[in-house]
Amino acid sequence: MLAQSATLYAPSSSQKKQPFYKSSPLRLSLSLSTILLLYRLLFRFFTRLRAQLLDPAAAPFRERNPRTSSTLTSPYAPAVGAGLAGLALGIYPAQQLRLTIMISVMFRALEFGWNLLEDDGSIWGFRARAGGKGMVKRERPWWFGSWMLQPLAMGQLLHATVFDRESSPAGFLDLIFKHTTTYLHGAPENLPSGVRWPGSWDIVDNLGQMAKLNWPPFISPTLFPDEPTLPATLTTLAPLTSQAYPIITSLSCASLHPGDPSCLRTYLTFWVRSFPHLGRFFLIFYSMLMLPRYKLLYNAPLHLLNRLLSRALRLTTFATGAMSTAWASICFFQTWLPRTFLPTQRFFLGGFLAGLWAFVERREGRSIFLYTARTSIDSLWKVGVKRRWWRAMRGGDVWLFALALAITGAVYERDARAIREANVRKGISWLKGTGFRDWGLEEEDELEHEGDVREE
Numbered sequence: 001m002l003a004q005s006a007t008l009y010a011p012s013s014s015q016k017k018q019p020f021y022k023s024s025p026l027r028l029s030l031s032l033s034t035i036l037l038l039y040r041l042l043f044r045f046f047t048r049l050r051a052q053l054l055d056p057a058a059a060p061f062r063e064r065n066p067r068t069s070s071t072l073t074s075p076y077a078p079a080v081g082a083g084l085a086g087l088a089l090g091i092y093p094a095q096q097l098r099l100t101i102m103i104s105v106m107f108r109a110l111e112f113g114w115n116l117l118e119d120d121g122s123i124w125g126f127r128a129r130a131g132g133k134g135m136v137k138r139e140r141p142w143w144f145g146s147w148m149l150q151p152l153a154m155g156q157l158l159h160a161t162v163f164d165r166e167s168s169p170a171g172f173l174d175l176i177f178k179h180t181t182t183y184l185h186g187a188p189e190n191l192p193s194g195v196r197w198p199g200s201w202d203i204v205d206n207l208g209q210m211a212k213l214n215w216p217p218f219i220s221p222t223l224f225p226d227e228p229t230l231p232a233t234l235t236t237l238a239p240l241t242s243q244a245y246p247i248i249t250s251l252s253c254a255s256l257h258p259g260d261p262s263c264l265r266t267y268l269t270f271w272v273r274s275f276p277h278l279g280r281f282f283l284i285f286y287s288m289l290m291l292p293r294y295k296l297l298y299n300a301p302l303h304l305l306n307r308l309l310s311r312a313l314r315l316t317t318f319a320t321g322a323m324s325t326a327w328a329s330i331c332f333f334q335t336w337l338p339r340t341f342l343p344t345q346r347f348f349l350g351g352f353l354a355g356l357w358a359f360v361e362r363r364e365g366r367s368i369f370l371y372t373a374r375t376s377i378d379s380l381w382k383v384g385v386k387r388r389w390w391r392a393m394r395g396g397d398v399w400l401f402a403l404a405l406a407i408t409g410a411v412y413e414r415d416a417r418a419i420r421e422a423n424v425r426k427g428i429s430w431l432k433g434t435g436f437r438d439w440g441l442e443e444e445d446e447l448e449h450e451g452d453v454r455e456e
Contacts, residue, residue, distance in 0.1 A: 027092045031092040036085075039082045040431070079406065083404075086406075089101070102397040105404040106400055107377075115420065152355070154326070155349065155350075164386060165205070167382035169375050180270075182257070182274070183266070183270070206236055229241070234251075240254075253331045317361075412425070
């Protein structure tokens with residue numbers, strides 16, 4: 001449903017330069033402004049229509065059309081009807097940005113809906129109070145959270161990286177490859193000029209070929225110089241595997257760590273090399289984010305320093321553990337699993353195991369986990385379109401965007417507290433045309449203040 005084809009979102013360098021009135025920035029601005037205008041108009045229209053249908057003079061119409069009247073007089077009708085304004089997203093051309101906007105808004109809408117059901121007790125249910133007097137809502141289990149999305153997301157992304165490069169976030173993966181020198185080795189300085197050294201993506205592509213060949217064993221060219229040691233589809237790895245230790249028996253090990261026959265030692269080496277580097281990066285990054293809170297540094301320096309170090313340490317542990325587990329699992333599976341047992345699906349299993357490191361950062365890594373999940377959904381959809389797992393519908397992303405707006409509006413009308421961020425609640429109020437204010441919580445504060453005054 002998201003797009004007619006994955007190729008719709010691939011930029012083409014052969015396209016002719018378009019006139020200004022067809023340019024993407026202009027169409028994006030026009031699309032967003034049209035969504036804002038239509039949302040306000042539709043919300044006011046359905047609000048007034050609902051008020052007129054609830055008037056006693058409209059009783060004959062309600063009796064003749066009970067289903068239509070019950071739908072239009074629902075308290076959620078204005079919000080759902082205003083969601084149709086999301087169809088104006090179709091003004092913007094079918095590019096990657098449009099798909100990204102839809103996925104982001106849909107994820108937030110599902111999150112708001114989940115919060116609403118959780119606050120109502122529909123997810124975890126109720127339990128009896130101590131002493132048997134009444135019922136109380138069950139609290140969320142301590143281990144449950146957005147971190148549970150990470151194993152599935154990383155499993156899908158690792159599988160797509162190996163077998164569907166065009167459907168994976170190439171820019172993000174290039175950044176990871178640059179910090180994975182323990183498993184992805186650069187060309188040596190004494191490399192002959194006529195020899196082509198395999199790059200990072202060459203190694204990843206050849207790992208996929210190994211899986212399709214049911215993980216052939218490694219035959220050392222040092223021990224058998226006169227015999228073919230690599231399959232015809234893996235000759236790109238010859239400059240790399242020719243330097244591997246003769247005692248290595250797994251072709252994946254000869255490709256990822258040819259200079260060390262021990263998988264465990266390579267795994268520990270990755271931690272020793274990457275942990276300090278990533279820790280320094282995250283420490284500087286979060287230090288920059290805490291600059292606006294310089295007053296806290298003066299009033300409670302130890303508290304701020306402890307929070308900064310703990311956050312950087314947890315995130316560094318998560319990132320280092322996830323990357324090292326993803327690479328080490330490839331060698332581990334070839335060493336301990338039969339060659340024909342899940343030859344291609346083991347990449348998903350390795351990514352799943354790597355995603356379990358998210359448990360370390362489960363308290364404050366929600367934004368990272370949701371970003372990874374959105375990226376995985378984007379990749380999964382493109383993979384499905386490519387492999388024809390499902391049929392695509394033209395403009396499907398636009399309809400899903402409108403659905404996300406309708407869900408968000410309905411949740412806001414039901415209980416604005418299900419939207420945790422105050423700025424988001426104010427943004428929805430502004431979108432409706434009622435001002436940039438947090439109306440629901442302001443009314444509660446006023447009622448509480450009036451109650452305090454009466455008690456005094």
